[in-house]
Amino acid sequence: MSLPIFIKDISDFIFLSDPPQASDVLFIPGGTNTELPEHAAKLYAEGYAPFILPSGRYSVKRGAFPGPKTKKELYPGPYPTEFAFMADVLKRSGVPETAILKEDEAQFTQQNAVFSREACDRQGLKVSKAIIVCKAFHARRCFAYYSMAFPQAQLLVCPVQTGGVTKDDWFLTEKGVDRVLGELARCGSQMTDDIKRSLFH
Numbered sequence: 001m002s003l004p005i006f007i008k009d010i011s012d013f014i015f016l017s018d019p020p021q022a023s024d025v026l027f028i029p030g031g032t033n034t035e036l037p038e039h040a041a042k043l044y045a046e047g048y049a050p051f052i053l054p055s056g057r058y059s060v061k062r063g064a065f066p067g068p069k070t071k072k073e074l075y076p077g078p079y080p081t082e083f084a085f086m087a088d089v090l091k092r093s094g095v096p097e098t099a100i101l102k103e104d105e106a107q108f109t110q111q112n113a114v115f116s117r118e119a120c121d122r123q124g125l126k127v128s129k130a131i132i133v134c135k136a137f138h139a140r141r142c143f144a145y146y147s148m149a150f151p152q153a154q155l156l157v158c159p160v161q162t163g164g165v166t167k168d169d170w171f172l173t174e175k176g177v178d179r180v181l182g183e184l185a186r187c188g189s190q191m192t193d194d195i196k197r198s199l200f201h
Helices: 005-014 036-047 082-092 109-123 136-149 174-189 192-200
Strands: 025-028 052-054 129-134 154-157
Touching: 005 052, 005 136, 005 174, 025 036, 025 109, 036 052, 036 082, 052 082, 052 109, 109 136, 129 136, 136 174, 136 192
Parallel strands: 025 052, 025 129, 129 154
Antiparallel strands: none
């Protein structure tokens, strides 16, 4: 079946992916998927960055951390925040506590980026290059917000496939279409004011 060209255009826009490079820090935007901190721990073990900064309190929509979405049997918690959960996964994956920077107030993606910048500034960590470890379908929005927070840095996205939503097959299921087109919509609806501020102020 020949796909409409706009499907490829949407895929290329939403699903960013870069090979990892030596960086100053690994960023993990908040979430409940165990695979994100596990992948960050793997990149840390491979020497790609000396620090990992997981960011997140809990979703503003939920009002509390619901627990891990995956591998609950390995990480039963309870955890008060996304940061606490991700930090536990990192430590149990071999990352020393001294390599984990803390941000536990963010409740949505824009705050993940801004508060991570504030955390780096408090630590005196100058970020020239960084890796963002996020869900694959979340890549574009994460990249945009972290680019605004770190305008002088080179940012690489090393995504993790979650929930069965991938660049190659998101358009085959209603769940995938809802997820990806929802992200596409949020790239406009949530970011209009932020983009205007970055361009005109």
